[in-house]
Amino acid sequence: MDADSSMEAEFRQFVAARSAALLRTAYLLVGDWAHAEDLLQATLTKTYLAWRRLGEIESVEPYARRVLVTTATSWWRRRWHGERPTAVIPDRAAPDRFDERVERQALWRHVRALPARQRAVLVLRFYEDLTEAETARVLGVAVGTVKSQCARALASLRSQLAEGGVEAASRPVLSAAPRQAVEPDQRADAGRA
């Protein structure tokens, strides 16, 4: 097997293992599946272009995640216009209570309205479960910036929810039990449970 074939095989192995998780993060960053697929495709292309210099496969995923987030925040400024608040709650197979779904939908709608960088911080902190320092590394900003962006985003969400009659601090539906510590792979897959 020549070097190019070997590289492609390694790349395909990486994609098979991680593309589903990256797609979910992409969706949370851009808000619809079609654009998330575009974002994932762009990310994987950039990752493959950089494959040789990435060296060990263990370093690939952090690189891919960083490309995913920075590409999403740059696209947002001009290209992604797919967000649209919805008044219709989609049917779900999951046995959620109706009001839970309504309130999640309200929260998701407000998250989607946040500036791209603030939303990226929330996704990295509360979906990827990254620390503030890890989030700062992915975004290429200072830890202080992560803290301030996160604080602004949470304040904005609290304000929006309050305006809509949802008090995040007091409603049980918005105060689920703390998550258990999980391994990175489990974190990204948690949403499929």
Place this chain on the structure above:
Amino acid sequence: MGSLESALRDTFAAQVRTQPALEDVAGRAVVSAGRIRLRRRVLGAAAIAVSVALVSAGVAVFGERGRAADPDRLAGPTAVPDLSHTLAAPPVDLLVGREIRRTDGTVVALALVPNPNRAWRTSDGWLVESVETLGTGLWFVDLAGKQTAMVSGEKVAVAPDGVRIAWSRAGRVSVADRVGTALTRTAETGGTGGLGPIGFAAGGVVLGGTGAGGADTYDMWFPAKGAYAVGPRGFDRILAANAAGTRLFGVTGPDCLAEIDPDGLRVLRSACGLGLTIGTHAYPSPDGRWVAFVDADGMSLYDLRTVWTRPGATASVGTFGATTAAWVDATSLVFLSRLTVNKVGSRPEGPLRAVALVSTTDLTQVTYTYLSGEDRDPVAVIPRLG
């Protein structure tokens, strides 16, 4: 850990509970990367048309004036273009990945510009915005393809005359005239509270950004009056200025278009119920009569003479998510649309992008030129300035 944080975890998890299947994303990435490597090898040979897939075809879609075109006629099998036919190139330049595709079919390779994001055609070349590691850059590309970095910072804006440019960097906002690759008549201010330039109107610079509490915030800076002074700040969003720069259009309240006096950011009149969303972008026509909105629902055209009292859309082309637009002249608008596989039947290539041309003199006809889905690079139409 507060309850909102827990709710966010739950909400994110619920949103991705189901996801679409992916088909050979690795294979497409390998092919795409190969194409990019090929292009990099031939950079500098701008006259060589690189073999990216520009497949053109056309289809005319007819709808009734004042009503949205029939979605089925746009989305159904009959709307699938016959890709064996070729039409002329779109009547505006396109930014496709790292190249500018000119209306005459030639290609300008953007060898030096990192991550081209949007572009403007000027009388002497193009201004290209780049997404860079630490922010945003603005490059000038002359007609021979020579690329020169002009400014870099957090935000950049280009005036409709193609001459004035503004940028923000490290808490300072600057404005200057561009003459070729030189900047003259530079003025600078600070104290904008993190707001940066997003456009020009009434001889001033429209500033926008995230204010206290994370909300979008806007204001004006008039360099001729000296340093920036905090103005009334407000509005949910400012969308665009009219071509003359005498009025701004913004969003106020729930789904209301506002006409705004740039001096004092005072709302002059408004029209509600236009279906504006957070993703809506506005493109006023050069003659000031029309405003086109593009967003996930497509393109809607409003007559600014009547919208304030009768806000129904004059023409609406829906079903496709639209992204950027540019007026070719006072009566022709080009916008970039997006079709997905399920909208075009069995076509295997994935998303298609279409460049659509609509004429304000014949609102019932829209002509599409399709870009092949093989090329998944970002695409933008390039408006002509000056």
